[in-house]
Amino acid sequence: MRAAEIASGALRRSKAKAARAPPAPAAAKKPASPGGANGAGGDAGAAAPHDSSEVTAAAALAAAAAAAPDSFSGGGARILEGLAASGLRSIRYALELDGVARVDANDLDPAVVETMRSNIEFNGGAAEAKVQTFNDDARLIMLKSHQVYDAIDLDPYGTPAHLLDSAVQAVSEGGLLMVTATDMAVLCGNSGERARPPSSLAASTWAHAAAAPHGCGAPAGSTGAAAEFRVPRSAARARLHGVPRRWVCWTKYGSYPIHRPYCHESAVRILLACIEQHANRYKRYITPILSLSIDFYVRVFVRIHTSAGTVKRSASKLAYVYQSQGCDSWVLQRVGEVDTRGGGVKYTPAHGPAVPQQCPETGARYLMGGPLWAEPIHDQAFVSGLIAKMDAEKDHYAQHARIKGLLTSVTEELPDVPLYYSLHDVCKTVHCTAPKAQIFRSAIINAG
Template sequence: GLRVLEALAASGLRSIRFAREVPGLGAIVACDRSAAAVTAMARNVAINGVGGLVTPHLGDARMLMYQSKADRAPFDVIDLDPYGSPSPFLDAAVQAVSEGGLLCVTCTDMGVMAGNSPETCYSKYGAVSLKGKFCHEMALRIVLHSLDLRANCYQRFVVPLLSLSADFYIRVFVRVFTGQAKVKASASKQALVFHCVGCGSHHLQRLGRATTHGSSLKFGAASGPPVGPTCEFCHHRHQLGGPVWAEPLHDPEFVGGVLGALERSPGRFTTEPRLRGVLSVISEELGDVPLYYTLDGLSSTIRSNTPSLLQLRSALLHAGFRVSLSHACKNAVKTDAPPAVLWDIMRCWAKLHPVKLERLPDTSPAARILSVEPTLQASFALRDDANPSSRKRGLKRFPENPEAFWGPKARAKAG
């Protein structure tokens, strides 16, 4: 059976659920460095009758993982769910997980990862966070970048299965493999983010370049940057963030498998409506388009009223581009259309719903964007395929918080 490590187990609740609900497990180690937590854990394990599977362990999770590597006894699944940042545990985790094993990593330090403390984000994850509308997806990509970077040190690399932004945390599920040839491609999977502080336009710059030569790949440095000294649309400056993971966040086959499992076991989980809704949105996301814009962000930039989601999606589809939602933000517009097309569409919208330019400073993003005539004549006629399937079916895609002031509470006291 599979060997599982819950590295920061506290009361042991998750390990107990693993033992009672997941078939095929051989052993579960529930680790915590708090003696009081391990005592409570042992009591909970006994009460639930899972002592044959769950072993409470008192100690530092990092030392336990390093020792498992030294003993050549890796874990098939490692679950990291600390209070705050998992960064101190990532180096040990990418070494202690078995070949093709699963890492489940949770981050609750969203203030750091959403751009409030970019310098702290760099010290923890090796990437600079940005305060943009896309911050929740960027946080996911920062964690994946950090995991892959640390794995690369040991000739290993990560393959994301599912990356979730939910409530006040993010959680990623990745498999870890070993392979020197595949590790060479890692630089071309990472990118810097150029983000305009005026209009919010963003561009990605890959760190490396992979080119095909017959049946082999050749790797080299990428060419750039993709932007000039100032934004071509509003003439404001760019902020530079990242590096971030620029490849898909999810494995469509895995997501489809989880949705299929839910269909085959209706009523098994009380959170089933939310699971089905969120996973359905994820299955609709454009996997090859990093980051997103938001409906309100685009309209507020040009100081216009806001088109409906279906109107903007229809305009993008009429223009020949793809568009999807993002599970990370209910107003997200994820599209392969370049920023120039998006602003042309918004210029066309402003012609239909005039903006009072006389009230705007000449140097404002709105004035500069709207002073240019659109080269694209956008159509806002509604298209049936503009309405995503998850929305048509009325799935619970973006659940409201269950109560006021919902979110992480104060850190538990050591004991």
């Protein structure tokens, strides 16, 4: 995952030119409407609409083509873009993917839908024949379409959390769900925001938590909802630093993030865990085929399957992470276990604790984060096939160089090792000069 992040920052963007928009004002960069693009609550931690959408669209096209369910080959595939904005990606799906019967492009803003229709008309009869526009809440469309869509693309401003429950129900068996989350500040556990005490907590309790034992925040006389504080940036007060945004991640994704160098991969795994848990409620489960952290957002591609028996294993696919507060050491604790002794299969809670009360290296206490997805986040065979397909159709993708760089980095990752260590931070902890990355990698290769 670290290699993919480096590659995404190093490669230069180019312009995607497959779908065309008329010179009229396009809706692709419209400001987010109050309450988000789908009217489900704004997000203070959300980034602006990403300019890397060309990469996202091209990657989605390539992935959809390579991971196409059986219905694609039969010419009857249906795709839903739940928050389509300008509709250009929906047009590309219709014009560039074989085997697509219909693309449903939806947006909640009526003005945006009108612009979307103009863009479809501008792209000719082929687009008009396949792309259908809707002006509705994406959640309602998906709830009314039980296992109808062979591929669903959700690319909201901010969090997709409010869309996931309906999305996992609307995808057909073995279908493809593509989800983007741009609220990286929330998923990574960034801190330093202003926050108000929750109304459910007594003012005295909040003031006590802020003041003891490292006294910070609200003055002793602060009361109720009027009390407002800014968590200081002192390292000695890191125990409270950033707590408000971690609460936001818990409320949206059901997971606590830990802000460490691996936070971007952790963000991907938190999103996957959230999708998995939503799917489990309907006896469904996910199989990630490609997961990326690009610029300031994460993008995951997962297949959705139905099996009550396989869902029993879901707890063993999730894990909590224990992070030492004194060094870079971390330990994973699976939520559940699968016992296959004696010829049978038994699903049990995990045995713990996985760590002692204090870090054996530094004596510091542990932070506990998660749950997050602890299984592979890519399908290596799929990624290799995707690279081969893109090379065979190189002229078809304006973003070929960048996407291939990302995918090549993915193939070089260890599939069964969640998270990673930062060489720079490890050397900082042990007070030594960091060796050159090339020398360090050479030493690992020569060590076998």
